[in-house]
């Protein structure tokens with residue numbers, strides 16, 4: 224790969240009371256690349272994000288971001304450096320408006336109040352929540368909460384976005400604009416995206432490469448075509464859960 228790797232995961236291991244959630248996980252992601260991460264439930268996908276984003280310390284191995292070792296750094300420090308994750312379960316501040324929730328995520332940027340508001344509004348519109356900007360976040364339907372979660376991440380101006388099942392719970396018509404937005408972010412701003420996703424159609428469409436995790440190990444890493452035709456991947460994941468192909 225010609226471009227520099229912006230994320231490098233080397234020899235990462237993590238156990239929970241004897242359960243090997245991750246074992247010797249290694250991969251690199253190039254700047255501007257979109258990496259899909261798939262694997263059965265319990266494969267270690269979210270644990271991997273927790274380690275990359277600093278929420279968990281690995282028992283072994285390192286995570287580097289933009290050439291710097293960030294292993295064990297706090298989530299806050301990693302996010303401010305430019306690597307930002309979304310959560311599988313959304314947790315906005317319930318009593319606040321959509322706009323304020325997004326503004327809060329960008330607060331560390333020391334904008335003036337007015338600039339912060341403009342920036343937040345810009346991001347809110349970008350994810351298609353413009354009409355909801357002044358509504359209380361708890362009024363949002365699932366698709367809206369997902370967009371809000373994405374907006375809060377985008378408000379931090381990430382260089383690397385870690386997305387944990389942002390399409391789950393969305394109907395196909397709601398997924399399209401999210402996929403379009405992610406493609407646009409990469410195209411226009413060179414944002415690198417790592418996304419955990421069960422919906423294979425989305426993985427096939429968006430990912431440059433796909434990392435397959437199974438029982439905490441890297442089972443395969445390659446183009447979407449390569450991994451989906453890999454017999455081990457079909458055995459471990461695709462064959463076993465056919466409903467995921469169009470879920």
Ligand SMILES: Nc1ncnc2c1ncn2[C@@H]1O[C@H](COP(=O)(O)OP(=O)(O)O)[C@@H](O)[C@H]1O
Nearest residue numbers: 239242244262263264265266267268269270271
């Ligand atoms: N905080 C935790 N404490 C104990 N076990 C955990 C914890 N987080 C994850 N696990 C376990 O680690 C394994 C991997 O989980 P997870 O990373 O959530 O998988 P995935 O996101 O691929 O479904 C599972 O067996 C899960 O039960």
Ligand SMILES: [Mg+2]
Nearest residue numbers: 268269270311
């Ligand atoms: Mg998970």
